[in-house]
Amino acid sequence: MDNYEKGVAEQEEGGEGTAVERAFEWQRVPPLRxxxxxxxxxxxxxxxxxxxxxxxxxxxxxxxxxxxxxxxxxxxxxxxxxxxxxxxxxxxxxxxxxxxxxxxxxxxxxxxxxxxxxxxxxxxxxxxxxxxxxxxxxxxxxxxxxxxxxxxxxxxxxxxxxxxxxxxxxxxxxxxxxxxxLIYPSGTATAYLINSFHTPQGEKLAGEQVGTLCKSFAGSFLWGFFQWFYTAGKDCGFRAFPTFGLKAYENRFYFDFSATYVGVGMICPHIVNLSVFTAVALILGDGLYNFLKVLRRTTSSISAVLKGLPISDDERAPKNLAISFDDERRTxxxxxxxxxxxxxxxxxxxxxxxxxxxxxxxxxxxxxxxxxxxxxxxxxxxxxxxxxxxxxxxxxxxxxxxxxxxxxxxxxxxxxxxxxxxxxxxxxxxxxxxxxxxxxxxxxxxxxxxxxxxxxxxxxxxxxxxxxxxxxxxxxxxxxxxxxxxxxxxxxxxxxxxxxxxxxxxxxxxxxxLPKHCLSLFYLFFALAIAINLAKDVSPNRIARFIPIPMAMAIPFYIGASFAIDMCIGSVILYVWTKMNKGKASAFGPAVASGLICGDGMWGVPQGVLALAQVNPPMCMKFVHGE
Structure with missing residues (x-):
């Protein structure tokens, strides 16, 4: 059994991935000072x-x-x-x-x-x-x-x-x-990068993962650098590429070649990736529902403690008893x-x-x-x-x-x-x-x-x-x-x-x-977000896993579909990779995703320095309607 197959075996025992913390097991956690x-x-x-x-x-x-x-x-x-x-x-x-x-x-x-x-x-x-x-x-x-x-x-x-x-x-x-x-993709990618920098020598799988991350990081960084050459004006470059035609582009439906959000799509669960005031209503409705849900759980727990009663199963943290080594140590x-x-x-x-x-x-x-x-x-x-x-x-x-x-x-x-x-x-x-x-x-x-x-x-x-x-x-x-x-x-x-x-x-x-009917639509979609959450909570797991998350549905309404397309492509890449080789996808998928996010994020620094030095891109690649 090779390294990544061992990782899969550990994952199938209940974890969420290969045991990163095994590489650091011998190290003490340093005190605050x-x-x-x-x-x-x-x-x-x-x-x-x-x-x-x-x-x-x-x-x-x-x-x-x-x-x-x-x-x-x-x-x-x-x-x-x-x-x-x-x-x-x-x-x-x-x-x-x-x-x-x-x-x-x-x-x-x-x-x-x-x-x-x-x-x-x-x-x-x-x-x-x-x-x-x-x-x-x-x-x-x-x-x-x-x-x-x-x-x-x-x-x-x-x-x-x-x-x-x-x-x-x-x-x-x-x-x-x-x-x-919650995933916090950039936070997760940053942690993955930091862990890879400090991984002790001698862990073969960890070394392979670091190598994969570095390759992905370099490719993403160079891709950002390459794209910069074609962004000399407004709506120029690959991020304004009308992938599905100019009419679709005008309605913000296109693939913008963002390595960051392809990587985010590889990290986020499928239900997130597939899932104006309409958007604000969905966001507020979903957020408020979960806020009240958390508030109810918290007050229930406090009330039970004050009365000397045991906390009910509903108030306990995750019911999944199979906890990975990483989860156990981190928690x-x-x-x-x-x-x-x-x-x-x-x-x-x-x-x-x-x-x-x-x-x-x-x-x-x-x-x-x-x-x-x-x-x-x-x-x-x-x-x-x-x-x-x-x-x-x-x-x-x-x-x-x-x-x-x-x-x-x-x-x-x-x-x-x-x-x-x-x-x-x-x-x-x-x-x-x-x-x-x-x-x-x-x-x-x-x-x-x-x-x-x-x-x-x-x-x-x-x-x-x-x-x-x-x-x-x-x-x-x-x-x-x-x-x-x-x-x-x-x-x-x-x-x-x-x-x-x-x-x-x-x-x-x-x-x-505000425009006519704006508030009416707001109320409608606010109620819809709460209804979707209720349906997700009361449905059996086999059905609930197919019910979308309102927050994830709302954001593409607000910023355009390109964001959702990028994430879906990331999901498809990971899905195909898993079908082809589940072991390698499990062991190296997070490294590739983190490298994509980190490389594209790191490009922001030299890009900002070039802007400070007033160095402008030399070309503009732009698409317009034909005569």
Missing amino acids: EQLTARALAVSFLLSVMFSVIVMKLNLTTGIIPSLNVAAGLLGFFFVKLWTKALQRAGLLRTPFTRQENTVIQASVTAASGLAFSGGFGSYLFGMSSVIAKQATKLNDSRNNIKDPNLGWMIGFMFVVSFLGLFTLVPLRKIMIIDYK EVFVRDRIPPWVAYGCYVVIATLSISTVPLIFPPLKWYHILVAHVFAPVAAFCNAYGFGLTDWSLVSTYGKLAIFVFGAWAGADHGGVLAGLAACGLMMIVVATASDLMQNFKTGYLTLASPRSMFASHVIGTAMGCVIAPCVFWLFYKAFDDIGISGSQYPAPNAPIYRDMAILGIDGFSS
């Missing part, structure tokens, strides 16, 4: 500055930001490895570099650089400025609808809002990661370092109170009761987004922000700074939702690398604190260095900022500004 080290934080700071510059550049030019968590894990490994090698040669190395420390670096960097996006410096926050207001309608002449950037209030706003998201979903981490077994570490729920709830209340008292001083049109209501609903939105993110790797933070623009802009009203109130509420919602989802994804990475949940949480807190200063400072440098920033046709037009301001102007009229 050896995971959250000074060198890890130093490297995190340097990478956070670099990635924040890249994200800010993309914010102000294209408005499209790639996922950088894979690149953070890879570069973190590279820099600390150089550091430890030098110390080792000098005989000064005291603490070896571990995968847990690598994971901490990745988490801290993504937390810091994430604020460069969710902080709204290229969207809602800059949309408040007079520069953007001059390019919009006359309504913006009102001074209480304008707030120009200033380093002081931007840093203050980041600090009083950004930490809220960290405490929103912490009590649900076990449910999301262990009970629901043990994940649940051992508990973060008490009362700490999370208490901190959320304290920070929310601070936010309620200070944000109105920064944005007077946004009253304290607006912020109170936003803080009540933010955890629900955070759960919905984290749940969808875990299923499909697509974060819809901007969707929840736009919803907040309509609700709070209309509530404040046109005569009371409704535009500014809507944009500020958008920011509050986006930051809370984004930080909560990023933390949950990094919990998944930590779960797969045996990093302590406490070290992951602490690294996120530190990374968020760094981001609260780094992101505004990087934006301030751009703002002061370029006089024409935000002006259409300039080098840094900030294309999303006018869109957000125009939406805020529409939003002050409330839902009456």
Whole structure:
């Protein structure tokens, strides 16, 4: 029996794949102080500055930001490895570099650089400025609808809002990661990459898997580089290839040659891959249903404990008794370092109170009761987004922000700074939702690398604190260095900022500004999402496994079918491979998928550097209708 057949044998005993942790079985799990080290934080700071510059550049030019968590894990490994090698040669190395420390670096960097996006410096926050207001309608002449950037209030706003998201979903981490077994494809791929870097020598199968991952990584990276040459203009390149004809392309139905989402399709279950306001309704309905389901289970368990009763089978974690070696070891570490729920709830209340008292001083049109209501609903939105993110790797933070623009802009009203109130509420919602989802994804990475949940949480807190200063400072440098920033046709037009301001102007009229029947469709599909979930829960397993997941159904409605096509192709590749050779597909499928995601994600770094250096692609490949 060869290596991959052994892996399959272990999988069929009840696991989810080959036992990665067997390669690390002899290693002790380092304590918190050896995971959250000074060198890890130093490297995190340097990478956070670099990635924040890249994200800010993309914010102000294209408005499209790639996922950088894979690149953070890879570069973190590279820099600390150089550091430890030098110390080792000098005989000064005291603490070896571990995968847990690598994971901490990745988490801290993504937390810091994430604020460069969710902080709204290229969207809602800059949309408040007079520069953007001059390019919009006359309504913006009102001074209480304008707030120009200033380093002081931007840093203050980041600090009083950004930490809220960290405490929103912490009590649900076990449910999301262990009970629901959400995939978080990018987080899983990052963990796979980190594990492969630190795999001890002598494990033949592990070595073969690392080799496969490296080949897949290189192919994906080079494919991204090749595609770049043909993207000199709008709608150019392979990502705008009309695979099924121009008419289908106009309706966003095409294969966009994305290695990332082909890899995601290979990792995600088939039910996810096969599965406007219509989309928002499905997302909210599905998310709210699962939120209430989790809430019911939690209150039932607490009630049973208080009454001294045993917890019912329905409240216990997974019924599958065949647990793999990987699952058993990872779960043990994940649940051992508990973060008490009362700490999370208490901190959320304290920070929310601070936010309620200070944000109105920064944005007077946004009253304290607006912020109170936003803080009540933010955890629900955070759960919905984290749940969808875990299923499909697509974060819809901007969707929840736009919803907040309509609700709070209309509530404040046109005569009371409704535009500014809507944009500020958008920011509050986006930051809370984004930080909560990023933390949950990094919990998944930590779960797969045996990093302590406490070290992951602490690294996120530190990374968020760094981001609260780094992101505004990087934006301030751009703002002061370029006089024409935000002006259409300039080098840094900030294309999303006018869109957000125009939406805020529409939003002050409330839902009456929406198209006809929009709300009716919203109610219909919201109810449909709940009905589908109920049907899935009450149906026997043989039927339930064919009922689609509303969240996964909704996202292609919102972003186009190309995303779903990519994932389905990934599923087909894995299915055919499994039919041809189940052993090899089981052993090497995750490595190939992770390499595809990581290589494409890593290409975002040199792509951003080329953009910073103003090096443009030489060609545009574009398809148009014939005469």
